[in-house]
Amino acid sequence: MADIASTDAPAAGLSVREIDDGTERLHRILMIGIAVALVIAPFVTYPVFVMKVMCFALFALAFNLLLGFGGLLSFGQAAYFGMASYVCAYAAKFWGLSPELAILSGTAVATLIGLVFGALAIRRQGIYFAMITLALAQMAFFFSLQTPGFTGGEDGIQAVPRGRLFGLIDIADDRALYWLVAAIFMGGLLLIYRIIHSPFGQVCTAIRDNEPRAISLGYRTNRYKLVVFVLSAALAGLAGATKAIVFQLASLTDVHWSMSGEVVLMTLVGGLGTIFGPIAGALVIVSMQNFLASLGSWVLVVQGVIFVVCVLTFREGIVGIIAKWSKRPL
Amino acid sequence: MEADTVLAVTGLTKAFGGFTAVNGVDLAVRRGSIHALIGPNGAGKTTCFNLLTKFLTPTKGSIVYNGRDITRDRPAEIARQGLVRSFQISAVFPQLSVKTNVRIALQRKRGDSFDFWRSEDVLKPLDEEALRLVEAVGLSAFAELPAAELSYGRKRALEIATTLALDPEMLLLDEPMAGMGREDVERIEALIRKVSHNRTILMVEHNLSVVASLSDRITVLARGQVLAEGDYATVSKDPRVIEAYIGSGVGHAH
């Protein structure tokens, strides 16, 4: 007993519990901080820029839910983001749906695609799982390419009307639309936070930590993995659909594999498996794309360099490093 | 099959390519007993456990549990029927706290936990029982520590607490005392004896003094086959058993 007693501090139990309560409070403060920042942001910077960051941040949060908390590496998240974007744009433009219904339709379709793709991929592990998600996403891309009647082919669906929210509130103006997007983003963030801290989230963490053990306790782990996959697809879809209304455009870029890569990059830069990291990652990458826009396709090279630097030098990402330094899960 | 046989295995065989790790094993475990499965390293004990809990698919043979053929069931279904295993290599959820590790098992009582919209506060009522189990294996001081930070012996203890949290009808323990200090061995031995009152235990263990004092019946496995079966006195005198142990150069714990 004495030999093993020396390897860990017996009194540590107490202090950890205290940090736990403190962490909860810290998270609440950070949430409020983000909300306040979002209220101030449109008055000090371009609303469209902030809306873009929010769309991609939500997309990255959804990916992080899947990989960071579900332990599932998907290379095909663009399928859900992009298809939702198309459906939303199509519904708003050709069916004349109000924006909230158009966004809901896009999200619903992404959820369904997530269910089908997830069911096909979930039985495979690790890199095989990743390859299947990529292959399925490529199918979604070629489907989009081959059905110009729906997607508008190379042109995409342009001039998507923003319409009136609930048929009443005109959101054509960026400043009006901003509040809708901010509400969707905060809603998505809070939902993901709740998922992570739910009984379901606990089981997902256990499965990510040690799947055979979870199975031996009687958990049908494939079902949990499928649910987290579908939730992630739905939230990626919500992000893509919202993006279509913000930019009044849905295009092949949204379903392209590079979009799947971009969301991985944002999540890694911000901090995989952290709660707030994907937001920081999206902010950094979108800002960089904006400031370096004049460089044209060199942006991709810069992104590639950042990716390599990230993986080689700070694997924990921005928020991951702050969390490590402050010894608090963020 | 006798009425009080909880687990009946016939002709269990597992071949890995050309190598037969388990070869035609018959085993009958009496309800309410502590049954030990012993044998030299590489005898096929862990493989047997993997077959019984369906972590491996048998090449041949059948497994009947509680009168039901479970040979084709999936591993999670086996656990749901009350046949729960521990692992030889300590299996904990490293990033979860000791208490949460146990609570994950207790959570199974709720049925499936797909409720992603609920706060984990709904699990708070389980904390008390979790802490009681943590205490039973002597880990109270570490309840809030991530399992990854425990020493090897304590991880084993945590695993036993987690397994017991399911209140299984039958327990399969793969070397529960490996890597433990003497004091811990005594604690876990007492715990196993205590929890065996209303359940069946099938146990692999290299510590022969533990086997001698705990088990009602012992099956000796060597090279994938049953070599002998009986109580400790009978088995330990069996010349084939003595030869198998001497032949392999291993008598007991590493």
Ligand SMILES: Nc1ncnc2c1ncn2[C@@H]1O[C@H](COP(=O)(O)OP(=O)(O)OP(=O)(O)O)[C@@H](O)[C@H]1O
């Ligand atoms: N997945 C596998 N593929 C190939 N061979 C395997 C596999 N698993 C086990 N074996 C072999 O089967 C034999 C029995 O292994 P097993 O782990 O069941 O032994 P054991 O009785 O548990 O031994 P120990 O006391 O060392 O734990 C060994 O020779 C092992 O190398």
Ligand SMILES: [Mg+2]
């Ligand atoms: Mg073994």
